[in-house]
Amino acid sequence: MIKIEKLAIGYDKKTILDNLTLQVNKGDYISIIGNNGVGKSTLIKVLLGLLKPIKGTITKEYNQNQIGYLPQLNTNKKDFPATVEEIIKSGLQLTLPFMTKFQKEQIKNIMQTFQINHLKKHSFQELSGGQMQKVLLARTLICPKEIIILDEPTAGLDKESTKEFYQLLKNLNKKKLTIIIVTHDYKYLSDSSHILELKNKPFYGSTKDYLKEVKS
């Protein structure tokens, strides 16, 4: 699905991660971990095409619109007037100013899937952190996606909401959705199929191997 070869990334030509090679296959669930400043979010931005790599290549087998992206919860937009329905609708990427019957159905279905129908007319900013991330995930997945990239989606969420969110990801992964997630929630690493630990010499392998290495 995605082939990363000899990738070097960084800002202003300053390399923060070098010589990364790995392959992401359909249905993989990859957790990206590492200390602050090692390049986790930069790697995500490069994968999304928001930043150019310094060196190396990324070969993708899909279009940009087949990638879903869930950024960190942005609380800066506290006064932006928007309802849950409007936020989810924005995921449809409508070109015309009106919605077709099919698109209205899509909104209804995704809200049912995520069990957020009751929040439809609620102001987005009045929701709890967990509900907000659920809504944003619904926005991301309203159109069919091959892969979803998440950047610390549970930052700032309470324990219960975090648990619920990871359960949601696990269920989506069971339906063969490929997941790449930057996370600090080590408790849920065992949900993932692979781990990419960014450090001086990055580790990439199965979660089983990673956990073995950590124990040893």
Next chain:
Amino acid sequence: MISVVEMFQYDFIVKAIIIGTLVSICAALLGVILIQKRYAMIGDGLSHVGFGALAIATVLNVSPLQFSIPTVVIIAFFLLRLNEKHKIKGDSAIALISASSMAIGVMVISLTIGMNIDICNYLFGSILAIKQNEVILSIVISILVIITYFFFYNKIFTVSYDEEYARATGIKTNRYHFLIAVLTSLTIVLGMRIMGSLLISSLIIFPTITSMQLFKSFKQVTISSVIISIISFFIGFYLSYEFASPTGASIVSVNMIILIIIIVITRGLKLCRR
């Protein structure tokens, strides 16, 4: 009541009302986006650029609209480019361009024709400011702004709400920034004739802030802003006619009073519910 009927008997007033209403709609539509993108001051900056351009157009004896529209659009584009490249921070860039344009405008006028009624009208607005030959152009441009906004409504919402998400999903956000800048420039240039360059940005800010006290959805805030903007325009315009006060200042005063009333009522209701 008699003076309202009397007001509509004058051809120039009817034209000013048509253009003023259209500009009020344009400004209210753009208000929500500009405030949320922290671009509210761009409106203010561009109106100063508009003043500079109008001053130069007056001195050169060319059509004010035909000269100021391209000038303000070009400056708006440069302002956004400066913002994107982070060479100069957004608010500093606006302050620099705004003060420079104002200074150029005042210098050009002082050294040539000197301060006169026309220039005062540019600063504070006048119902007489729109020349007959510019009426059709003003109407066409404001209708174009409204149609463009509605056509791109969904994309504009996505880009305004979450730019990083929009970029990640393949939306060319720069194009929409440019579109917003062009629509804002056009609205400002058209509106500053009636409102005055010092007060036109309030037409963008007040109705949206008032509506945000009342509604929580983007669509509701947008519709409410349009309604409040039109009502404020009509009341302000009437007061300006009745008391011969500057149009811009009268409209802003009405907007301000509506905002204060709404804030008092909404805060009062909140306190009562506690």
